[in-house]
Amino acid sequence: MKEKLIKSFDFVKEFIKSNKALTMKIIAVMIVIIAIVVIASCFGGDKFGNSIGNSSNLGLVAQEGSWIYYIQMDDDEPIGIYKVKNNGKNMKKVADGQYCGLNIIGNYIYCIEYDEDKDKNNLIRMKTNGKNKETLATNIDIEQTIAVGKWVYYIKNDCLYRIKLDGTDREEISDKNIKYYHIDGNTIYYIYENDSAIYVAKMKLNGEDSQRLLKAEDDENYNALYVKGSKIYYIISKFDDNYDYQYYLCSVNKKGLNQKNICKLDENIDYINMQEDAIYYTITEDYDSYLIKTIKYNGTDKEVIKKVSDLSNINITKDWVVFLGENDEYDTIMKMIELDGNEEKEL
Secondary structure (H helix, E strand, O other): OHHHHHHHHHHHHHHHHHOHHHHHHHHHHHHHHHHHHHHHHHHHOOOEOOOHHHHOOOOOEEEEOOEEEEEEEEOOEEEEEEEEEOOOOOOEEEEEOOEEEEEEEOOEEEEEEEEOOOOEEEEEEEEOOOOOOEEEEOOOOOOOOEEEOOEEEEEEOOEEEEEEOOOOOOEEEEOOEEEEEEEEOOEEEEEEEEOOEEEEEEEEOOOOOOEEEEEOOOOEEEEEEEEEOOEEEEEEEEEOOOOOEEEEEEEEEOOOOOOEEEEEEEEOEEEEEEOOOOEEEEEEEEOOEEEEEEEOOOOOOOEEEEEEOOOEEEEEOOOEEEEEEEOOOOOEEEEEEEOOOOOEEEO
8 A cells, every 4th residue: 555655656746747837737727726716705705595675675585596485475464485486387385374574594494473372573493394493583573684694683672683593692783773774794784763863874793883874864864775895875765845755866985975866766666675786666656556667776777667556565586576466356465577577477
């Protein structure tokens, strides 16, 4: 055995000596491959269980691979978690119950479940097949719930908490009245209200080093925000002379400087979903006519995706807008429309 190893080492040495140019190329390629892997690991970031925009719209939908997990409705009530292929086919039931705030990390669903017997909402997790359900936190608010990295962030009694994915190390992060938050790297950017004033602020993931970045004018409201690259994009609303709410897209850097009014969005917007690629929102035309619209962060490519008869809480997947709508009997159901507005399905 020892002699074979010595012969192998001798062969490698001789190969390197007689093929220096080729050896250097191989080493160079290996260095490049290692560098790419290291850089990818640095910029890949933590996995999110759902998008920020969906979590602010009740988290009715979460996509994992080719499957879309969603809340099934019956008689205007949520009755369980189902899943369907990205093409809208092959529907399967995952679990019975009243759920929202869907997040998927690994083989687990993290979400909010309503306990009808005790009349409270709990943060729970279960396997993606609906088994092994566990309660992580009790009596929480039906607000943004985001699983990211090793933590689940949720709101209870208007305070922001986080808990490890396995249910350990629960801690209160902030006691501010947070209305909306976005986790970006090691920072939480958030909207909160204090003494009738509304602010955009930031803090570390553990709640330390909280800093105010923006304060809304007396006639303004901050509705949503999204951190993209070096900028914070946010949407403000305010009354015009006819008492209609006008909505504007603005940006500021991460220090709260260089504010810019990018464009006017629309008036009387109902729901906003800010995604990485674009902003999706809905407006009411009249009592039975609603528009689903989209716009890029630079204020271009403003388009109408679809006109529908009823909708609320738009969620976005890879290829679909999913929302609560109505069927012909006026029952609340889940619907999905392709992002280009062509195909529509009922779930």
